[in-house]
Amino acid sequence: MAVGLPLVGLAVVAAVFGFRGQGGGSGSQQEEAAWLSPGPVRFIEARLSHPAADRYRPYHAAARGSGALASGPSLQALAQLEAKGDLRGLAAAYLGRGAPELAASYLQQAEDSPEVFNDRAVLALTDGDAAEAIAQLDKALQHAPRSAQALWNRGLALRELELWTLSAQAFEAVATLGEPGWADEARTRAQEMRERLRREQQDWNDAFQAGVALVLDKGTVSTEQLRERPDLYRLYLYDAIRAAPDGQRLKELWPVAETLDAHFGGSVLRDALRWAEARDFQRRGPLAELYRSYVFQSKTVPGGTPAYLGQLRAAGELDLLLGTLVFAREVDKDLDDYARLAARTRDPWFQLAAEHERAKVALARGELLEAEQLLLSAMRLCQDGKQLYRCGALQGTLGEVYRQLWRLPEASRSTRQALVWQRRAGFWGAEIDRMLSLGQLARLQGQAGLARALLDEALARVPGDCATRHFVRANDALALLEEMRISEARAAMREALECGGVQSLSGGMTLAELARLSPDPSQDGKLLEGLEALDRAGKLSPGRHAVALHIEGRFLIEQDSSRGEELLRRSIEEANRLPKASAEAKEARALTYASLLSLAGKAGQWPQALALFAEEAGDTLPARCLLAAAVDRERTLVVAYGPDGQLHGYYDESRRQPLSADARGVVPEALVAPLRACEQVSVLARPPLHGRARLLPDDLAWRYLVLPASRTPPPALPAQRLVVKDVEAPAALELPRLGAWEPVGTGIHVLSGADATPAHVLEAMTRATEIEIHAHGLINPTLSDASLIVLSPEQGGRYALTAAEVRAHRLEGAPLVTLAACRAAHTGLQVHEPFSLPAAFIEAGARTVLAATVDIPDAEAGPFFLAVQERIRSGQTAAAALRDVRMEWLRRDPESWARSVLVFE
Structure with missing residues (x-):
């Protein structure tokens, strides 16, 4: 506020x-x-x-x-x-x-x-x-x-x-x-x-060379070096023990093990040396030599990897077997076997590695919630802050899980933590992968400038790496496309394709869009072969395969509509079979419906378009006073039912600028006119339109629909009004204290001051029939893609009430919710669903939500929302009540913030 x-x-x-x-x-x-x-x-x-x-x-x-x-x-x-x-x-x-x-x-x-x-x-x-x-x-x-x-x-x-x-x-x-x-x-x-940068690179190269020399018996590592990068040299010490040709070399490694054990605590590294020293080197020695030549000198082993693994098993050389399974990428063939081997070491390093491998396999299968739980469980071993390399790798994979779940703030936090831990562990080389991930996440969160900076820095550090170049330039092209900078997106994609064609789904999506907006056969012809190559290489999880089908269908529908539509329908079918938590399945489904809607709109098939809106929403749409709208890049589709049930439609594909902050001009007057006789207009708007102000004129009573609607009638609860006010925001946020607001009426449950914490507010909302929150609203991408409400901090410092937390709660009283907080209606950038505080309250069970898309003057919030509430309590629909109060305020001040208040139902 x-x-x-x-x-x-x-x-x-x-x-x-x-x-x-x-x-x-x-x-x-x-x-x-x-x-x-x-x-x-x-x-x-x-x-x-x-x-x-x-x-x-x-x-x-x-x-x-x-x-x-x-x-x-x-x-x-x-x-x-x-x-x-x-x-x-x-x-x-x-x-x-x-x-x-x-x-x-x-x-x-x-x-x-x-x-x-x-x-x-x-x-x-x-x-x-x-x-x-x-x-x-x-x-x-x-x-x-x-x-x-x-x-x-x-x-x-x-x-x-x-x-x-x-x-x-x-x-x-x-x-x-x-x-x-x-x-x-x-x-x-x-x-x-x-x-x-030169010093960091040189230090990393020196450390890397010192580690390899330790393994190949060509040098040692000083105590100072060990203390600077303990995780790196722990990794190399394991390999040095495996590659040691005899007991004498193992004795030489004792000072390294002692220094590292002193850092990490315990004796696992000295125990590993004792175990190796007790082996029969007449048998182990040749196997160790093969390990050294296979892993560090890129030589093949006689009889191939399966035969070597068999020899290691027969000989009982546990440490050599663990190392070879990882290097040969054989772990996922028998995860339980690898986990049993890791458990026998009694070393947290390998136990974490085993759980990480389980999580990576679950991630590859699209079992995202299982992967999340495996990673969170494994990270309980990270609480001592010592296993920085292993725990950083776990955090990095958790970030990828959250990205695929479209929990982007959590993805960013996990990836940043991975970067911090791996930097502290001395793994300078890991920075580039983390920068690439953070750059992609910044793009997905609408932070285009930050995304370009992170991605360009990664590429500048390894300019000759083709995979990095493709990833960076394909993401650049997609970000430029979002800004409708078509020629620049083409140039970025041209550079990406110089590295061997389409290597990612983001590159494929960009190319499919550019093929429609600005065809270039020399580039566009690489799309289908690139998608086929990704499929053949086994790089597509079930969710990614549904996205790939969408990309192919979106590309072909411009050339062969029947074949394109067939592929798009297959994409929806595959997406519908996947777990509800899969954001990639949701993305494939949403993008595919966008393509099908545009196809119907371009053909002027308004009934078909309306049927697609209903099919995607999974609900029956009103047959009177309805507006359904979709924007897909340059294309706009609007269909409307007037009060007489007559269907009207509009389609346009001339947009060459991104949507503005509000939605003025999206709906043409020709479709507004038949709605003017409606007492109330229901608006079904797909992202990115949903939640934008001024989609319809100020003098119309209209509301956003959040579908599908609940079919379960709420229990009959006694009226209970909850008012949250006088919040004590964290001092670090430096937010001005809001003016005192005294609620009008009786039977009001007030949460204020230090009691107005997120946990207390969520609990109090459960059975309330009206909820009114007077607090600051913030947009903070590190905490939520949507806006959040600033409440009083809990003991652990948590102060934000986020859309994700509200969505996960159950509001039993089907309340009227008033969010008197700045930008409380701000909607995240998800392409697959409306994600905002109002949408979350509706999904949690609220019947109506009032919220604004802009900052609200503190002194004006109370009187405005009180006037709307009184009209609703008197029997007016929320949309009509808001319209009437809005027009009163606009007559006094034509530039009033009142026109940015919206109704969600």
Whole structure:
């Protein structure tokens, strides 16, 4: 919820931030420079767009806290800036004095421009939000690609994300502009970034070579090296024990085992040496030599791998057998056998490896919930924080499970944790895979700038790796396609295909779309053979196979509609046979219905289109006063029933821009007209339309349908109204306290203050017949794809009420829910289902939800929603009640936020 910022008097500002009370002048450029960039050093590392604030001075990190800050502008200078409407100048003054919260109010008012985007990025950097800074700078550079300030700040943001290569490139771009002072500092910063990366790569290469030398009996590892990368050398120690030709070599490995056991705790590594020392080396020695040549010298073993595995089993060489099964990728052929072997070692390293293998097989089979449980169970062994390599690998796979379940915030958290653990374990090489995963997740969450940065950094580190190049450029192309930048998407896809055709479903999807939007036979002809190759290679789980069928059908339907439709129907059939939790099955189903709807719309088959809407929803649709709408890239389909039951339709495929934040203009007036006689219009809108404001005119009473509807009538419960208010948000969020709100009426259960925690609110909602929540709403992709409600923190720090938690709950009282929180109706980017707080409340059992898509002024929320509630209690439909109150407010203020409040039922 938005709290109105009070006008801060200049005298108060001066007292708090040390601005001078006298002086000023005429406001010339020289004087403004003296105000906005005073002193011999600058106090902020970033560059501001205002020319007077961008005078070069060396940066001194200690300047801000040293007590040596120069005097700020005079009150007269600030007044002159305000009189000129120089919002950027005012923002620069406050940013330079360490008052970003005051600068923010001016940047919010400023009109969008490359300069304002740049300064908003500086604000984001000040708040520690490098991802938001990247997003703002991408917008600045799209309009002004040679902006020195934006390039500089991009270098800083990329540095904060530890994307050293791209950071260096950004500073190098600044250096080429040749600005006095700035160019030299930019070159220095670029050299620092490249040296940081070179040192990391060199340290990793040295460690890798030292590990191999340990195995091949060509060197040893110092105690310092062991302490720096204990997980890496533990991995190599196991192989060194396996490859040791005799007992003497095992004795030489004791210092390594002792140092590593001291780090990890216990004695498993010394136990492994004792076990190996007790073996008969007349028999073990030749087998160890074969292991060394097979695993580390890429030589074949006599008789092939099956024969060698048989020899190891017969000889009882447990450690050699475990290592060979993994190296030869034979583990999944008998998981139980591998788990038994791992258990015999009594070593958590191998027990974790066995559970990881089980989870990977479940993941490959599409058994996602089983894979999740296996991984979560295994990670109980990670609580001591010692098994960083193994536990990082588990977290990485868990991230992939969550991605396939479309639980993207959890996927991002798990993948980031995997990256942190594997960095701490010293596995620098693992960073690239994690960057690729995080880049893909950022794209799926709508963070296109962050996605491109992560993916481009991964590619810049291994520019010659074809698989990485394809993955990065195919994801780039898909992201560009989402922004309807067709020619750029074609160029990215061209580079991806240089690496041997279609190698991923994301590449296949992009190519299928581009074949329709901008055909290029030289590229498009590679689609079908690429999909066939993925299938032959066994790279398609059941869910991915359904997606592949959709891609093939989507591609062919433009050339052979009957064959394309057949494949699309097969995709739906396969998806319907898969577990409900499979997001890939949901994605295949949703994308396929989008193709079928567009096919019907293009042919003007309105009854067929309506039948497809109903089929996908799994419910019967109203035969009067209904609007059904779908947007699929450039294509728009709308069908409508008026009050007389007459069916109207509209289809268009001319869109070349992404949808705007609201849905104005999607429904043509020709289809609005027959709906004007309706008392209430029910709207069935597929993602990405569902949950957008202004789909229909303000003077119509309309509601979003969330289907399928529950067929179980709610139990008759006594009226119980729950009001959540006066929440104590976590101090770290720095949210202003909301104004006091006193509910009207009797029999009200109030949760407030420290009691208004997520757990208490969920429990209290169970049997409530009305629920009213007055709290802050946030959009935080690390916690939820939809918006979330900020409640009072629990003992463990949890404060967010998310859509996923609401969806999993049961609301027995079929309540009317009022979400008086900012952007509570914000909908996630899922293509396969509407995912938002209102949709979650409806799925949990609510009969009606009221929520807004924008920030809500604190002082206005209570009166507005109270007026709507009173009309509903008097017998009006929620849609009509909202329409009437909305029109009253719009008559007073035509720009009111009231038009962004929606009804979901």
